[in-house]
Amino acid sequence: MTVLAPPPDGGRIVEEPMSDALSRRYLAYALSTITNRALPDVRDGFKPVHRRILYAMHDMKLNPQAAARKCAKVVGEVMGGYHPHGDASIYDALVRLAQDFSQRYPLVDGQGNFGNIDGDNAAAMRYTECKLTAAAQLLLEGIDQDSVDFRPTYDDQDQEPVVLPAGFPNLLANGSSGIAVGMATSIPPHNVGELIDACQALIADPSTSTEVLATIVPGPDFPTGGVAVEGHASILEAYSTGRGGVRLRARWEVEDLGRGVWRIVVTEMPYQVGKSKLIEGLAELIEQKKAPLLADVRDESAEDIRLVLEPRSRTIEPDVLMESLFKLSDLEIRFPINMNVLDATGTPRVMGLKACLQAFLDHRREVLVRRSQWRIERVEKRLHLLEGLRIVFLNLDEVIRIVREEEQPKAVLIARFGLTEVQADFILDTRLRQLARLEEMTIEKEFNALSEELATLKSLSSSPDKQWKAISKELDAVRKALVSPRRTTIAEAVDTSAIASIEAYLPREAITVILSERGWIRATKGKVEDPSELKFKEGDSLGWLVPAYTTDKLLIGASDGRVFTIGADRLASGRGHGEPLRLMIDLDEKAEIVGVMTHVPGGKLLVASKDGYGFIAPEDDTLAQKRGGKQVLNGTMLSIQRATGDHVATIGENIKALIFPLAELPEMGRGKGVRLQMFKQGGLADITVFEAAHGPEWVDGGGRRRNWPDWKDWLGKRAQSGRQGPRGLRKFR
Structure with a gap:
């Protein structure tokens, strides 16, 4: 057997640091993604794949007057001649160009099943046919008259256009979205008649300001219609800076059924929201009792959208029902605006409305x-x-x-x-x-x-x-x-402060909130007479038992100093073990629950840290609107409890106790607080608030409650060291 000597390296082996090699290669990949895949060209509004599809169809003479051809034929031409990527990605791009609910001005006339607003996919390319639309012809008009530059295709066998002539501002008319490496783009569709009027204004006076252009183009015009409720000021800022967003709501109307009975009929969906997924989401909200005002949802759509929403009670105001659903479901979305595009030199830039036009x-x-x-x-x-x-x-x-x-x-x-x-x-x-x-x-x-x-x-x-x-x-x-009429209504920002809260329409039923040591939460109807009969998962046990009503809000304090808010109506049924609390709030893995209570408007809370600091916090200031809760205490929270007394009793880890008047604590919304008790070593072990007329109680090592008749012997000033507590004193509850 002959052993061949290894060939000389011939300059093919390069020694360099791994970090340099990776940086150079990743940079090349990032630039390729940005310029050849994710960002559209500001001149014609296309990414390379869309431009190649239209040019290939033009080359195949698939104009609006011609007979349609199989999409598989078009995809093959694009892939073989211009776009060396998978056929699935090319067909997906072609399908989107043909969908009237995705494109404000469809550029491909599709024949066959090209998907629907329910979210169903298009049929396979061997079954569907396509040709260009009149709008696409306007974008290609003059391309054979040396109106744009051409470059060699990937295999140097042919030529492809660098950009299309673009008879109308397609970038803004049809919009675009994409994610590159380190940057993204999100441009909503607009009405082409308004865009051309804005262009005419710029031709007449190039110094026309964005404020004037925003009166001509008042906002996006989505193919699925809807109502934009962001407000003119926010839209103007997005058009000026190239970044912002627009809140888009479904269009709805009240259908009167007589005798005070009514229902909501949704006739237009927010852009890019699948109808079937929306219905599933609404049904899940009803099942999980997270939409207490909604009784039922059903789809009666044919060619037009008709989504029927049944209220739980005729006494509910339609506006209140819809406002609650706008908050809870995709009946309202926020469409981001990020006009990140490639300029005429191929450089990524964020442009405003005027710069794009x-x-x-x-x-x-x-x-x-x-x-x-x-x-x-x-x-x-x-x-x-x-x-x-x-x-x-x-x-x-x-x-x-x-x-x-x-x-x-x-x-x-x-x-x-x-x-x-x-x-x-x-x-x-x-x-x-x-x-x-x-x-x-x-x-x-x-x-x-x-x-x-x-x-x-x-x-x-x-x-x-x-x-x-x-x-x-x-x-x-x-x-x-x-020219076509505007589909999306531009409305002023909605003020919901005058609308009655959802809680006002919730049935007020007594419940008991059960939170286990491992963080599983549920609610049972009525009062739990014997907590020992409650069942938990293996290895778990009762942590908190809180009487409440379905209209209450729960305040949950965590050891990381945050307070979370959960509506009691959102809790799982008490028939099972409930659901993990961490699925409802963004609680850190290392944080522990230190207190659970119902919110009392106007109430006061005593907040204390393990370091021995604390203060009085107004309950209303601790309410959180987001899953992440609200940071109340700067430090490790030991206790959060209602301040319904006139004296505070503390006990340190050194078993020394101190009692002082509650009035010595300051009231503040957030902070570290003041020192409660002085310690030479260790920290605070427990704290309680009590009425002087009744005196405090404490729990001994055997779990028995004991009175503290001579508590005044430990009475002093805040921040003192205190004195040795009664025998067996370790905690107050």
Whole structure:
């Protein structure tokens, strides 16, 4: 067996630090993702895959008047000639271009099953057919007239456009979304009529401000309609900076059924919200008792959207029901606005409304100038040939003689009449029947028409004013071709402060909240007479037992100093073991629950840390609106309890006790507090609030409650060390 020696490295082995190699390669990957996949071009609004799909269909002559072809054929052409990626990704992009609920102005006319608003996928590409729409033709118009640059395809076998001519501002008309490496884009669709009006305003006065443009383009116009409730000020800020968002709600109406009975009918969905998933979400809210005002939801849609929502009671106000569902479900979404695009040089930039429109207009001007120059060259070439024919008609007999008698007629014609080689070849190739008298008149007519056209084109090429007038005229024609009424209503920001709270319509039923040591929470109806009969998971036990009502809010204090708020109506049924509390709030894994109670409006809470500091916190200030809770104590929380007494008793880990008046503690919304008891070592072990008339109670090591009749012997000032507590004193509860 012959062993071959390893080949020389030939310069193929490079020694370099791993960090440098990874950085360079990741940077190349990131740039490729940004420029070739995720971000659209500001000029035509397309990513490469969409641009290649439309150009391939144009190359296949799939115009609106042609017969549709199988999508598999189109995908094959795109993948084989222009886009070296998987067929699934190409077909997904093609399908989206054909969906009227995804595109404000569909660019592909799809025949067959292209999915629906329910979230169903399109049929396989072998079953569906497609061709271009009139809107797509406007984007491609003039592409064969040297109006844009071309570059070699991935295999150098063909050419593809760098950008499309773009007859209308497609970036804003159809919107775009994508996620790159370290950046993303999210641009909502708009009404093309409003966009063109804004372009006309910029053509008339380039200094037109974004504030003026925002009155012409008041906000996005989504293909699925809906109501935008963000408010003009927020939309203006998004258009000025290129970043922001818009709140979009479903459109709904009240259907009166007589005798005070009514129901809600949703007729338009928020953009990109699947109807089936929305219904599933609403049904889950009903099942989990998280939507207490909603009794039932059903889908009665046919071709139009008709989602029926039944209220739990006729006494509920429709506005209150819908406001609660807007908060809990995807009947309201926030569509982010991040106009991160590639400019004319291929550089990622965040642009505002004015910058995007101006970039489009500058591109249209370049397209117009290049298309005019292309036409000028062809008109001049044709006129040059026609001039040769005119000479023939003036000297027809001599030309015929030269052709018949001379051995080299081409050279003689050039010498005799001063023709160019191109003219001489054209004359010699001309058929005899084209030399008739009628043809002479036709040629003369064509020559005069082309001469006028050439003068107009040259005048256009040298005059910026005429160029902008021509662009304005083209935009007017596009507006007439694509004009459609606005679908999304722009409303002012909704003020819900005057609407009654959801809790006002909840049935007030007595419950008992059960929270286990391991954090499983549930609620049983009525009062729990014997806690020992409660069942828990193996290894778990009772942590807190709190009487409450379904209309209450629970305050849950954690050792990391945060207080969480949960509606009692949202708790799982007491029939099982409940559900983990950590699924309802964002509680840190290392944090422990130190207190659970119902919220009393206007109440006061005593908050204490293990370090021996504390203060009085207003309950209303501890309410949290988010899952993350509200930070109340700066430190490790030991206890949070209702301050319903006039004295405070503390006990340290050194078994020393101290009692002082509650009035010595300050009231504050958040902070570290003041020192409660002085310790040489250790910290606070327990704390309680009590009425002086009744005295405090404490629990001994055997779990028995004991009175403390001589508690005044431990009475002192806040922050003192205290004295040794009674025998067996370890905690107060």
